[in-house]
Amino acid sequence: MYEDTIAAIATPLGEGGIGIVRVSGPEAVEIAKLIFRAKNKNWTAAGSHHLFYGHIVDREGVVVDEALLSYMQAPYTYTREDIVEINCHGGIVPLRRVLELVLGCGARLAEPGEFSKRAFLNGRLDLAQAESVIDIIRARTDAGLKLAVSQLRGELSRHIFSLQHKLLGLLAQLEAVVDFPEEGLEESAAAEIMVISKDLLSEIEQLIKGAETGKIYREGISTVIIGRPNVGKSSLLNAMLREDRAIVTEIPGTTRDIIEEILNIRGIPLKIIDTAGLRETEDEVEKIGVARTRDSIGRADLILLVLDAARGLAGGDRSIIESIGEKKSIILLNKVDVAEIKIEQGEVESLAPGSPVLWISAEQGTGLSELEDTIVDMVLGGRAPSSDTVLVASLRHKQALEKAASHLAEAINGIHGKLPLDMVSIDLRSAWENLGEITGSTSTEDLLDRIFADFCIGK
Ligand SMILES: Nc1nc2c(c(=O)[nH]1)N(C=O)[C@@H](CNc1ccc(C(=O)N[C@@H](CCC(=O)O)C(=O)O)cc1)CN2
Numbered sequence: 001m002y003e004d005t006i007a008a009i010a011t012p013l014g015e016g017g018i019g020i021v022r023v024s025g026p027e028a029v030e031i032a033k034l035i036f037r038a039k040n041k042n043w044t045a046a047g048s049h050h051l052f053y054g055h056i057v058d059r060e061g062v063v064v065d066e067a068l069l070s071y072m073q074a075p076y077t078y079t080r081e082d083i084v085e086i087n088c089h090g091g092i093v094p095l096r097r098v099l100e101l102v103l104g105c106g107a108r109l110a111e112p113g114e115f116s117k118r119a120f121l122n123g124r125l126d127l128a129q130a131e132s133v134i135d136i137i138r139a140r141t142d143a144g145l146k147l148a149v150s151q152l153r154g155e156l157s158r159h160i161f162s163l164q165h166k167l168l169g170l171l172a173q174l175e176a177v178v179d180f181p182e183e184g185l186e187e188s189a190a191a192e193i194m195v196i197s198k199d200l201l202s203e204i205e206q207l208i209k210g211a212e213t214g215k216i217y218r219e220g221i222s223t224v225i226i227g228r229p230n231v232g233k234s235s236l237l238n239a240m241l242r243e244d245r246a247i248v249t250e251i252p253g254t255t256r257d258i259i260e261e262i263l264n265i266r267g268i269p270l271k272i273i274d275t276a277g278l279r280e281t282e283d284e285v286e287k288i289g290v291a292r293t294r295d296s297i298g299r300a301d302l303i304l305l306v307l308d309a310a311r312g313l314a315g316g317d318r319s320i321i322e323s324i325g326e327k328k329s330i331i332l333l334n335k336v337d338v339a340e341i342k343i344e345q346g347e348v349e350s351l352a353p354g355s356p357v358l359w360i361s362a363e364q365g366t367g368l369s370e371l372e373d374t375i376v377d378m379v380l381g382g383r384a385p386s387s388d389t390v391l392v393a394s395l396r397h398k399q400a401l402e403k404a405a406s407h408l409a410e411a412i413n414g415i416h417g418k419l420p421l422d423m424v425s426i427d428l429r430s431a432w433e434n435l436g437e438i439t440g441s442t443s444t445e446d447l448l449d450r451i452f453a454d455f456c457i458g459k
């Protein structure tokens with residue numbers, strides 16, 4: 001347990017109905033007694049997890065705000081320490097005043113993520129669970145939220161613990177063989193260890209494979225709409241958003257700067273960017289816009305390349321098609337509603353082999369649902385996760401799994417090459433440690449600092 005008591009405003013700074021100042025540590029109750037005047041003077045006697053009405057007062061006894069105070073007694077709290085939460089009115093001034101009073105009574109301002117860090121260090125959450133808290137806060141779709149909540153509830157951790165448990169079993173088996181070397185035993189033990197190691201490796205590889213999908217639900221995918229001026233890029237953005245976000249006119253060069261929005265496509269957060277039409281231009285402003293378009297193409301996970309079916313393929317279109325290179329892209333033949341179609345699907349397909357080509361009308365909304373299907377197919381590769389698979393969503397977890405997989409592969413090679421079994425066990429032990437980095441059973445202080453520093457204040 002820690003000596004010091006930490007405090008922070010746990011709600012966003014702005015105008016809100018209620019705002020919360022959170023206090024955790026051995027002095028939390030003493031501090032609250034100094035600044036909270038309750039009707040029931042003996043409020044701590046009511047016991048843990050109760051809510052009290054009263055006023056926050058300053059040193060002179062002047063009322064600062066009317067408040068509700070929740071009292072949660074260690075060890076059955078979020079941090080496993082005494083916690084007091086002051087629910088005052090949700091404005092910047094009352095919240096800051098209350099926080100100042102709390103700090104004036106001896107609490108220290110909490111660092112970002114410090115409440116959750118204490119929850120981890122005091123053993124209420126493992127590291128993967130603690131990390132999921134920030135993913136819950138930052139979730140952009142229901143599917144992303146569901147994934148993070150399942151991680152908070154220990155779904156991933158249980159899977160990792162079971163892998164670690166199996167590894168420990170292997171290590172024990174190896175040790176027995178090394179300690180009591182009898183004729184023939186080594187051979188049969190090696191064969192058995194081989195089988196189990198291969199199983200474990202394939203389980204870990206399964207998790208690594210799923211990490212692609214997990215990342216998509218957690219972070220979303222970055223999509224950029226490109227094409228020549230006037231082909232209907234901004235119209236497409238508006239149609240996908242179902243709102244008039246970007247300016248649409250018949251004048252080529254309408255969009256000058258990039259416009260960014262977030263869209264929810266079947267649970268996948270799609271960060272979508274409308275860009276300035278690509279063309280050679282002397283206009284200084286437009287030139288910068290075109291440069292920004294090229295920049296965002298470089299950063300995109302997926303490209304929606306729009307062509308104007310009413311005008312037919314131009315030289316400009318061909319060079320844009322060339323410029324997408326190996327990037328995942330979908331080609332959209334827009335304005336399918338016009339009387340005379342001047343574009344040929346076959347020709348486009350031969351210019352961009354491998355990219356799906358779809359007919360749409362951004363103006364009338366035709367083909368949009370097919371477009372959404374195609375996007376989901378392309379990013380998930382047809383592997384939409386079933387609800388009971390454990391998904392790894394963070395890069396840190398994926399990297400730890402990759403390290404574990406490579407040590408396990410080393411161990412398997414070692415057995416194959418008839419290396420001494422105590423050498424093999426070194427690799428197995430490393431794999432066990434790598435897995436432990438995920439749940440935090442084998443993590444370093446430095447790693448913890450990095451993880452929690454990324455959290456918000458008050459969490
Ligand atoms: N006001 C408020 N709302 C909040 C939180 C909070 O800390 N304060 N949370 C926090 O981020 C989340 C809820 N998570 C919580 C997790 C554990 C405990 C807790 O007191 N756990 C005890 C006892 C539970 C029980 O009564 O069984 C424990 O685990 O021992 C409270 C909140 C979201 N909403």
Ligand SMILES: Nc1nc2c(ncn2[C@@H]2O[C@H](COP(=O)(O)OP(=O)(O)OP(=O)(O)O)[C@@H](O)[C@H]2O)c(=O)[nH]1
Nearest residue numbers: 229230231232233234235253254255277361362363
């Ligand atoms: N008939 C028809 N017209 C469309 C369609 N989509 C867009 N347009 C028209 O095409 C013109 C250009 O549309 P925008 O969405 O501004 O095109 P843009 O590609 O964003 O153009 P820039 O921003 O200049 O690069 C407008 O007059 C739109 O009304 C469509 O599906 N059918």
Ligand SMILES: [Mg+2]
Nearest residue numbers: 233234254255
């Ligand atoms: Mg535009």
